[in-house]
Amino acid sequence: MTTADSSARVADAPSDNWVYRTLPRALWPYAQLARWDRPIGWQLLMWPCFWSSALAANALAGQGRLHFGLFLFQLLLFFIGSVAMRGAGCTYNDLVDHEIDMAVARTRSRPLPSGRVSRLQAKLFILAQMLAGLAVLLCFNGFSVVLAIASLVVVAIYPFAKRFTDWPQFFLGLAFSWGGLMGWAGLTGGLSMPALLTYAAAVVWTIGYDTIYAHQDKEDDALIGVRSTARLFAADTKIWLIGFYGSMMLLLLAAFIGAGVGLPAYLGLLAAAVLLAYQIVVLDIDNPGQCLALFKMNTPVGILLFAGLLIGIPFA
Numbered sequence: 490m491t492t493a494d495s496s497a498r499v500a501d502a503p504s505d506n507w508v509y510r511t512l513p514r515a516l517w518p519y520a521q522l523a524r525w526d527r528p529i530g531w532q533l534l535m536w537p538c539f540w541s542s543a544l545a546a547n548a549l550a551g552q553g554r555l556h557f558g559l560f561l562f563q564l565l566l567f568f569i570g571s572v573a574m575r576g577a578g579c580t581y582n583d584l585v586d587h588e589i590d591m592a593v594a595r596t597r598s599r600p601l602p603s604g605r606v607s608r609l610q611a612k613l614f615i616l617a618q619m620l621a622g623l624a625v626l627l628c629f630n631g632f633s634v635v636l637a638i639a640s641l642v643v644v645a646i647y648p649f650a651k652r653f654t655d656w657p658q659f660f661l662g663l664a665f666s667w668g669g670l671m672g673w674a675g676l677t678g679g680l681s682m683p684a685l686l687t688y689a690a691a692v693v694w695t696i697g698y699d700t701i702y703a704h705q706d707k708e709d710d711a712l713i714g715v716r717s718t719a720r721l722f723a724a725d726t727k728i729w730l731i732g733f734y735g736s737m738m739l740l741l742l743a744a745f746i747g748a749g750v751g752l753p754a755y756l757g758l759l760a761a762a763v764l765l766a767y768q769i770v771v772l773d774i775d776n777p778g779q780c781l782a783l784f785k786m787n788t789p790v791g792i793l794l795f796a797g798l799l800i801g802i803p804f805a
Contacts, residue, residue: 497605499526499598518600519614522583523576529785530579533698534665535571536791537691539564540741541672543798544683548748549676550803557804563629563675567668570625577618578644578664580611585648593709633674640667651710655721658699659692666691683747690740694787697733700726701768702784705777719774726774734765741794750801757797761790 497514499521506526508517524530542563549555583590583601587608590596600606606614626637643664650657669691673684696718703710703719704726710717722729738758745754768783 499600518605521600522580522606522611522614523572523618524579525572525576529788531571531575532788532791533695534575534668535567536668536788536795537666537687538567538571538668538672539791539795540691540798541669541684541687542567542676543672543795543802544687544744544748544750545673545676546802547750547754547798548683551749555676555802555804560676563672566625566628566675567672570622571668573618573621573625577615577622578647580615580618581644582648584608584611584615589713589715592713593706595706595709629671629675630678632678633671636670636674636680637667640664643667651715651717653716655716656696656718657716658696658703658718661699662692662695665695681747683744686740686744686747690737690744693733693740694737694790697730697737697765698768698784698787700730700733701772701780704774704780707774724774727769727772730769730772734762734769737765738762750798751803753801754797757793757795757800760797761793764790764793 497517498509508520508526512520520526542560546555546557546560583599586596587601590599591602596602601608601611626634629637643660647657647660647664650660654660666688669688670680670684673687674680700718700722703717706715707717707719709715710720718729719726738761741758742755745758764786768786771779772783773779
């Protein structure tokens with residue numbers, strides 16, 4: 490890698506990502522703002538959408554009311570929307586955290602603090618991504634549109650949470666888990682208890698995995714006064730993770746029972762529980778590399794839960 494190439498990358502992003510192999514160099518900073526070179530973020534945003542959609546599909550299929558084509562189309566919309574809205578959220582977060590990112594070793598190479606993108610360019614890029622997200626949203630029913638708009642309040646608050654609370658991960662959970670409501674609403678036109686339980690499960694899941702992620706930055710965060718559950722829990726992190734991940738499993742179990750899912754969904758739940766337990770057992774909060782790897786392990790968790798729900802849909 491040349492020096493010029495190195496200066497155009499972000500420190501905590503993989504250098505072999507498709508962004509750097511495919512996109513023109515002029516677009517790299519925008520791809521980095523949207524975190525296209527780090528897909529784990531949009532994946533974690535997408536999984537609650539997929540769980541909730543598949544949960545609703547199970548319930549509707551059991552009643553003979555599932556439109557499978559609509560279900561598949563909704564999954565496509567959630568994929569596109571997750572990429573667009575996660576990108577817009579990250580760009581907004583980088584604008585809010587511009588000065589903080591300049592003081593943290595892991596983030597000072599990002600496009601804004603490194604000067605490769607201006608604040609005006611970042612704002613215009615947010616607008617473009619928001620318009621893409623709006624185009625996706627307008628494909629949903631009216632109730633879902635109103636529900637999605639309501640989420641913007643939490644999304645707007647989250648970047649500031651680290652300044653006034655030790656629980657910014659809770660606010661991230663409220664925002665990132667909204668798909669747990671949206672998937673069900675998109676297929677049924679309303680909300681019911683399984684959707685609410687799925688949303689709550691996704692919130693505590695988010696608090697858990699983002700606490701692990703935040704341990705990477707705890708030393709820099711302490712120096713500049715940024716608050717997080719990683720700093721709050723410290724050596725007791727594993728105990729808290731047992732509570733968060735355990736609550737997630739119990740809430741999803743209740744949601745599955747309420748929606749009347751079949752055996753494959755419960756097997757997926759069990760497999761996901763094994764991966765979450767593994768994270769807790771092996772976690773070393775003073776090993777940033779391992780914290781990042783365990784954080785990324787939550788995409789397989791999402792896949793296992795969705796696969797179990799999908800396989801269990803009673804099509805007959």
